[in-house]
Amino acid sequence: MMQRLPFIRLTVVLAAVLLWHGAIAGSASKPGGGTVVVTEPASVSTQQGFFREFALDHLRSGPAIVAVDKSDTVWVGLARSGKLARFSNGKLTLYPIGEHSRPVGVVPDDRPGSLPGTVWIAAAFDNKLVRYNYLTGDKQTIDLSASASWPFMLALAADGGIWFTQRAGNRIGRVDPESLEVRHYELPTPAAGPAGLAIDPTDGSVWFAAGTADRIGRLEPETGAVREYVMGEQATGMISGPAGVAVAPDGHVWFAKLEGMIGHIAPGADHIELIPVPEEARRPAGIAVGPQGDIWALALDGNCILRYRPKDNGFVVYRMPSGSVDRQPGVPPAARTSRPFGLAFDSQGNLWVSEQYTGKLAVLDLAAPTVEIVSPVGRVELADPPLSLRVLDRIAGVDSVEVKVDGRAVPVSEGRLMLDRTLPGVHTLTVTAVDAAGLSRVATTSFDYQPDRFAAISVVSGLKPLNSKGRDLQSEVLASLEQPRPNGGWQDAMLNAGERISRNATYFQGVDATILERLFAAVARNADRRIVVEILDFAPYFSQTEVSVRVGEWITWVYDPPTKGHRLSQKRHRLRIDGADVHPPVLEASGSFSYRFEKPGVFKILDELQPAALATVSVTEK
Secondary structure, rough: OOHHHHHOOOOOOHHHHHHHHHHHOOOOEOOOOOEEEEEEOOOEEEEOEEEEEEEOOOOOOOOOEEEEEOOOOOOEEEOOOOEEEEOOOOOOEEEOOOOOOOEEEEEEEOOOOOOOOOEEEOOOOEEEEEEOOOOOOOOEEEEOOHHHOOOEEEEEOOOOOOEEEEEEOOOOEEOOOOOEEEEEEEOOOOOOOOOEEEEEOOOEEEEEEOOOEEEEEEEOOOOOOOEEEEEEOOOOOOOOOOOEEEEOOOOOOEEEEOOOOEEEOOOOOEEEEEEEOOOOOOOEEEEEEEOOOOEEEEEEEOOEEEEEEEOEEEEEEOOOOOOOOOOOOOOOOOOOOOEEEEEEEOOOOEEEEOOOOOOOOEEEOOOOOOOEEEEEEEEHHHHHHHHEEEEEOOOOOOEEEEEEEEEEEEOEEEEEEOOOOOEEEEEEEEEEEEEEEEEEEEEEEEEOOOHHHHHHHHHHOOOOOOOHHHHHHHHHHHHHEEEEEOOOHHHHHHHHHHHHHHHHHHOOOOOOHHHHHHHHHHHHHHOOOOOOEOOOOOOOOOOEEEEEEOOOOEEEEEEEEOOOOOEEEOEEEEEEEOOOOOOOOOEOEEEEEEEEOOOOOEEEEEEEEOOOOOEEEEEEOO
């Protein structure tokens, strides 16, 4: 019978659920000490959710516990096919563990200093623990058959110890990661059927669900002492009793109760709080604490995911994409549920769920796209700076990206942000990304648009003449702007160009004379004040060791050493501006860094990778 337990056909009517609810309405003392308090949820809602599903193996492969490691690789034990599934970056790999091993619990050991590629597996019906290295194929087995253990759930402690429940052995076990020696902790209640397991990150204590004894236990690792929180004298472990256990970062303990409850034990509390789940969420079992502190549970027969929000005492129900609700437990082909069983979150906050009756791995997209603006930032001199964004979405994919400057949509052409209708000065760039699940994220940055001569040339080149006079004027102005002026004198040329085009704006399509006037005025101010300092590999290490600017002006440091054929310099430079709260990047060949001085004073410019380098910047009021 034990070997058929997870898939046994049960015909017990769920009237037991209703009877159990009535027995504990309000609060009641339980044998063994402690109090059970029932808290009715304040709200219940249903949400569609965006899912993707991936077939792991054949329909009866029985995906069980799900684990996600630090690299966001998803691990699943395939209890019916004796394999370990690894899903990473869209690639699925199956590793044979043993035809009759029945792998259920899975936990990757990706602690710093641990052997890369190590995964621990609870081979339940084989009565073994397996330490498997998927990189080398090495497999170490710990035989527990002498104690008829039936290991089920695994948890990795901070010290590398592997804790596991023994459903048949009525014990909690710990494996030493170095010696592989096993220590068994006997439970005080006979036939308790420990199933779910979790470690309290605040003190290292081990919490477990005694599924057939209807209680939650806390094991003190140092002493082996066990405290039990009692809800009843016995349960079936299949349609009644606690199942999964999870511990939040703050030490709050949460568990799922098969009768249709979410349980909660606060740190230091001597009572259990039970919250009835929505009626359609039949047989909640797996449970996890989400990244935002919400509690997530899986309903085996309800074929859904539950999200419980402790802050407002409300439930949200997400129906699984495959399957439907079963009125009573069953097995395929009679069962209609996909039987969501194991769950785990990735680093972005997406929820991964195993489907035991479909052989699939499902993921619920809960994470909005990540958005990072690489360019433009800081000082911008071009009228069409490159727009470089890092917009990523792991599950649903990016559906749309909207770019605005100061709340106004700005055209993007050939990967460049068109600023021809943007006034010089400081602006806010906003990028909004929406994924196919409808989730959105906004990133903002600022840039200082200080157009130079090349920006003016770009703007004039982009004008659309309406007649021959416009074409002639455009050609004349471009020739003037492109004429070399080795001794400066750009200011008058820019002011003259801006005045001519603004006065004859009717020669061109859609010209805003005000913007043009201010553009060329800014170029005139900047044209002869564009300060570029070269970084050198030899003394005096800067092309200018003393520079004077006014408040609000920029200096650009450029490291552009001469090349030898196709070989670039391998040297690096890291500038430091004493008295300024800025952290310049390490500059390699062709690298540059710009900084705007916002306050008067004398600033030392140092190169942390070249101790002898020293320059000064004197900043005066405008």
